[in-house]
Amino acid sequence: MAKFTITNGKTVTKPFNKxxxxxxxxxxxxxxxxxxxxxxxxxxxxxxxxxxLKKMFTPKGTRTWGDYFKYMLRLKEPLLDTLQMSFxxxxxxxxxxxxxxxxAARNIFKKKFIYVPIRFLMNLIRTIPxxxxxxxxxxxxxxxxxxxILAITLFxxxxxxxxxxxxxETVDMNPFEALESTGAxxxxxxxxxxxxxxxxxxxxxxxxxxxxxxxxxxxxGYVGAGGIGTVIKDNILYNYDRVGASVIVMLVLILVVQFxxxxxxxxxx
Amino acid sequence: MMSRSxxxxxxxxxxxxxxxxFTAAMIVAIVISFSGSxxxxxxxxxxxxxxxxxxxxxxxxxxxxxxxxGIYHFQEGILYLTLETLAIAFIGTFLGAxxxxxxxxxxxxxxxxxxxxxxxxxILVLIRVFPEIILALILVKGFGINALTGVLxxxxxxxxxxGRLFSEAIDNMDKSPLEALDAVGANTWxxxxxxxxxxxxxxxxxxxxxxxxxxxxxxxxxxxxxxGGLGATMILAAExxxxxxxGTIMVAIIVMVLTxxxxxxxxxxxLV
Numbered sequence: 001m002a003k004f005t006i007t008n009g010k011t012v013t014k015p016f017n018k019x020x021x022x023x024x025x026x027x028x029x030x031x032x033x034x035x036x037x038x039x040x041x042x043x044x045x046x047x048x049x050x051x052x053l054k055k056m057f058t059p060k061g062t063r064t065w066g067d068y069f070k071y072m073l074r075l076k077e078p079l080l081d082t083l084q085m086s087f088x089x090x091x092x093x094x095x096x097x098x099x100x101x102x103x104a105a106r107n108i109f110k111k112k113f114i115y116v117p118i119r120f121l122m123n124l125i126r127t128i129p130x131x132x133x134x135x136x137x138x139x140x141x142x143x144x145x146x147x148x149i150l151a152i153t154l155f156x157x158x159x160x161x162x163x164x165x166x167x168x169e170t171v172d173m174n175p176f177e178a179l180e181s182t183g184a185x186x187x188x189x190x191x192x193x194x195x196x197x198x199x200x201x202x203x204x205x206x207x208x209x210x211x212x213x214x215x216x217x218x219x220x221g222y223v224g225a226g227g228i229g230t231v232i233k234d235n236i237l238y239n240y241d242r243v244g245a246s247v248i249v250m251l252v253l254i255l256v257v258q259f260x261x262x263x264x265x266x267x268x269x
Numbered sequence: 270m271m272s273r274s275x276x277x278x279x280x281x282x283x284x285x286x287x288x289x290x291f292t293a294a295m296i297v298a299i300v301i302s303f304s305g306s307x308x309x310x311x312x313x314x315x316x317x318x319x320x321x322x323x324x325x326x327x328x329x330x331x332x333x334x335x336x337x338x339g340i341y342h343f344q345e346g347i348l349y350l351t352l353e354t355l356a357i358a359f360i361g362t363f364l365g366a367x368x369x370x371x372x373x374x375x376x377x378x379x380x381x382x383x384x385x386x387x388x389x390x391x392i393l394v395l396i397r398v399f400p401e402i403i404l405a406l407i408l409v410k411g412f413g414i415n416a417l418t419g420v421l422x423x424x425x426x427x428x429x430x431x432g433r434l435f436s437e438a439i440d441n442m443d444k445s446p447l448e449a450l451d452a453v454g455a456n457t458w459x460x461x462x463x464x465x466x467x468x469x470x471x472x473x474x475x476x477x478x479x480x481x482x483x484x485x486x487x488x489x490x491x492x493x494x495x496x497g498g499l500g501a502t503m504i505l506a507a508e509x510x511x512x513x514x515x516g517t518i519m520v521a522i523i524v525m526v527l528t529x530x531x532x533x534x535x536x537x538x539x540l541v
Contacts, residue, residue, distance in 0.1 A: 037360065052407055
């Protein structure tokens with residue numbers, strides 16, 4: 001401990017900075033976890049990175065740049081599939097999330113036996129990655145858009161229910177109580193006191209979730225849930241140029257959706 | 270003669286027309302969404318069978334395989350793979366956080382000024398747009414089929430979001446300590462050490478912990494293209510509809526994610 005003598009004669013001790021303990025823990029964890037990252041230095045071939053990028057973003061073999069861009073136009077259908085999946089999944093998942101969020105909010109039904117088990121179930125659903133949800137959906141309804149919709153619905157439901165009950169818990173409850181005191185039942189009080197408060201936030205979250213789902217559909221397509229991810233998976237072995245074209249189309253789609261989502265959400269506030 | 274309240278009610282704008290049109294448009298859009306050519310509604314008749322098969326598999330959790338004991342090698346057990354997934358997420362987040370710091374300075378208006386910060390923000394948006402799986406798809410060629418690819422993919426992808434949140438934290442920083450330090454004659458390093466770091470470190474760690482939550486989830490799926498962790502075993506089991514293995518993996522993922530969530534939210538609560 002460093003000790004300092006101030007001009008008035010008192011000695012002060014510099015307090016121990018806890019950051020060093022935290023830093024030490026992080027470093028120890030990094031070292032422990034590094035043991036799991038087994039890699040063979042011989043496998044590292046950085047020149048391959050350039051080759052793969054060139055393969056992805058230039059036409060393959062005898063194909064011309066015209067073919068490359070024509071292929072992008074052919075991606076219209078999977079692109080629409082992706083949007084369709086994300087849209088339907090976002091709407092359905094959010095619609096399902098509303099009643100559950102109301103039950104899970106601590107300030108509407110003030111009963112522990114209602115909100116504790118519901119929150120636990122919601123946490124459980126949220127831990128399952130979207131891809132596993134897609135795998136399960138593919139098992140039930142087969143490869144295609146429907147399994148994508150199902151997976152995204154469940155995924156949206158998990159996130160939306162959590163975000164919504166947190167919003168419901170922060171609303172001003174005075175109007176709710178006022179309505180209840182005039183004889184309105186819980187449904188009416190919710191409709192006229194809480195709904196107007198949460199509706200803008202809900203719409204903003206809905207747009208945000210849609211944006212997230214468009215992103216997630218890249219992964220979902222990989223396990224057979226339709227959309228542009230499927231095209232990437234189908235071509236990954238032989239047609240890197242098509243993978244590249246699909247990636248470009250997907251990135252543009254994500255950028256556009258992100259831009260629109262930011263724009264709409266800023267308008268809502 | 271109408272009472273005043275009735276008059277007020279009459280003046281109320283007729284929002285129901287807008288609401289009706291909006292609802293109708295939504296319903297039409299959803300119906301269109303469900304009319305894809307690849308949708309096979311007859312699959313719904315077999316849902317009972319599917320559920321039974323799934324349940325039978327899920328209820329047979331293979332403990333030997335879970336722990337990697339008995340006939341299984343420890344390194345093919347789910348426990349080891351789960352730890353590997355955790356390792357990928359942790360190191361990836363750390364890498365992302367370190368890489369995000371320079372980008373966050375570059376996109377923070379208070380540090381580099383309005384014009385340069387726009388360039389920084391644009392770079393971060395471009396990084397964020399690349400889904401992890403696409404990054405891993407490219408990186409796997411250069412770094413081979415192993416966990417290092419996963420670490421790099423997660424690290425690079427995290428830079429996008431972490432950089433933005435970090436720069437917001439820096440922009441929200443209280444600038445009066447800096448002026449005070451200026452007044453007592455501190456040099457640049459001292460200003461960073463005593464004026465900036467104590468303010469932003471709690472925020473930055475809290476953001477990084479939040480990102481760790483997200484990255485643990487994404488690390489579980491990166492294995493499907495060979496970037497290490499649980500994903501490879503998972504996709505193999507899924508392609509064979511091996512529900513007992515899938516069930517084991519799901520249990521492992523749920524336990525891991527819930528634990529990390531709990532630890533991270535506890536630590537974040539302490540930080541803020």
